[in-house]
Every structure is written in C-alpha cells, then in structure tokens.
Amino acid sequence: MVERIVLVGMMGAGKSTVGRALADRLNWSYLDNDEVVAKLTGLPTRELLAQRGVAGLRAAESRAVDEVLAAPPPLVAGAAAGIVEDEAACARLRAGAYVVYLRARLETLVERVTGTDRPWLGDDPAGALRRLYAGREPRYQQLAHLVVDVDDRSADDVATAIINAAGIGVGR
Ligand SMILES: Nc1ncnc2c1ncn2[C@@H]1O[C@H](COP(=O)(O)OP(=O)(O)O)[C@@H](O)[C@H]1O
Ligand SMILES: O=C(O)C1=C[C@@H](OP(=O)(O)O)[C@@H](O)[C@H](O)C1
Numbered sequence: 213m214v215e216r217i218v219l220v221g222m223m224g225a226g227k228s229t230v231g232r233a234l235a236d237r238l239n240w241s242y243l244d245n246d247e248v249v250a251k252l253t254g255l256p257t258r259e260l261l262a263q264r265g266v267a268g269l270r271a272a273e274s275r276a277v278d279e280v281l282a283a284p285p286p287l288v289a290g291a292a293a294g295i296v297e298d299e300a301a302c303a304r305l306r307a308g309a310y311v312v313y314l315r316a317r318l319e320t321l322v323e324r325v326t327g328t329d330r331p332w333l334g335d336d337p338a339g340a341l342r343r344l345y346a347g348r349e350p351r352y353q354q355l356a357h358l359v360v361d362v363d364d365r366s367a368d369d370v371a372t373a374i375i376n377a378a379g380i381g382v383g384r
C-alpha cells in the first residue's frame with residue numbers, strides 16, 4: 213500500500229505546489245526539501261550553498277531524504293531537484309517510498325523559474341536549465357516508479373493523476 217509519496221523533478225516542475233495540493237487532497241502531511249534542510253541545518257538552501265558549497269548542500273539534501281523516510285506516514289514529500297546526483301540517496305528513496313517524477317518540458321521550466329531567486333540560474337536561466345536537464349532527465353526516469361507529465365495541466369490535475377495511478381482511495 214502506498215503511504216509515502218516522494219515527488220522528484222527539476223526545479224520548477226511543481227514539486228512544492230503539487231506536493232501541497234496532493235497532501236491536502238489526501239489529508240496527509242507534506243514535507244518540503246527546503247523546509248527539512250532548513251530545519252536540519254538552521255539555514256535556508258541558498259545560504260547553505262553560499263556557506264558550505266555544493267558538497268554541503270548535497271549532504272544536507274541526502275540527510276533530508278532520510279528524515280522523510282523516517283517520518284511517520286502517511287506523507288507526501290518533495291525531494292531536492294539535485295537528489296539524482298546522489299546515487300546512494302536515490303537507492304534509499306526508491307526502496308522506501310513511491311517515487312513520482314514530475315516531468316516538464318524544458319520550456320515550461322524556463323517559463324516558471326526565470327526571474328526567481330533559485331540556485332544555479334545566474335544570468336542565463338535557459339542555458340543553466342538546459343545543461344541540468346540533459347544530465348538529470350534520464351536519472352529521474354530511472355529513479356521513479358511513476359512518471360507524470362505536468363505541462364499544460366493544473367497542479368490539482370497532476371495530483372489527481374498521481375492518486376489514480378497510485379491506486380490510493382481518497383476518503384476511505
Ligand atoms: N501545474 C502547474 N501549472 C502552472 N503553474 C505551476 C504548476 N505547478 C507549479 N507551478 C508554478 O511554477 C512555479 C514553480 O513551482 P514549484 O512548486 O515551486 O516547483 P519546484 O518545487 O519543483 O521547484 C511556481 O510559481 C508555481 O506556482
Ligand atoms: O536544482 C537543484 O540542484 C536545486 C534546486 C532547488 O530546489 P527546487 O527544485 O525545490 O527549486 C534547491 O532548493 C535545491 O536544494 C537544489
């Protein structure tokens with residue numbers, strides 16, 4: 213029975229938005245990577261990256277996975293977009309949760325994150341996203357138990373697709 217759903221995907225795919233909508237619909241709790249990392253380290257993600265570098269950020273994101281896997285179910289969680297760069301964390305995630313890849317076209321991601329204050333984007337968000345996407349896309353596919361296309365769909369539609377595919381009975 214599915215009782216721990218973890219959303220993965222690129223920044224801007226909608227992990228936080230869909231995750232909250234899905235948790236609301238199911239009346240489950242929601243744990244967001246950014247919040248778990250802030251709780252574990254006392255620092256917002258951007259600040260953590262600035263102070264401890266990429267290795268420090270990835271280490272905290274890996275610990276956030278363990279926190280999510282140890283938290284009492286039922287729950288929905290949004291993982292760090294970069295978790296696919298950590299093979300050991302991916303193996304734990306896949307073994308301990310129902311992993312859903314929110315797959316978005318590159319153009320959708322560019323549209324959603326350009327102008328926001330996210331790591332890696334610099335002054336060429338489209339180029340940065342294209343490079344990240346090329347490296348990560350096959351890994352998200354491998355990691356996930358379910359792939360859901362999110363372009364041109366509301367967050368609520370995406371949540372419905374996940375509920376149906378995972379065979380979760382709402383309200384039972
Ligand atoms: N299905 C959707 N349709 C339209 N906009 C969306 C959808 N999902 C997310 N968004 C918007 O895209 C942006 C990024 O979403 P967010 O949930 O923060 O993504 P992530 O957590 O994966 O980085 C937000 O402005 C959010 O409102
Ligand atoms: O692309 C990445 O490596 C990251 C993107 C951001 O996450 P979102 O996908 O929630 O924006 C950031 O907070 C995360 O820790 C690292």
Ligand SMILES: [Mg+2]
Nearest residue numbers: 227228246290
């Ligand atoms: Mg997010």
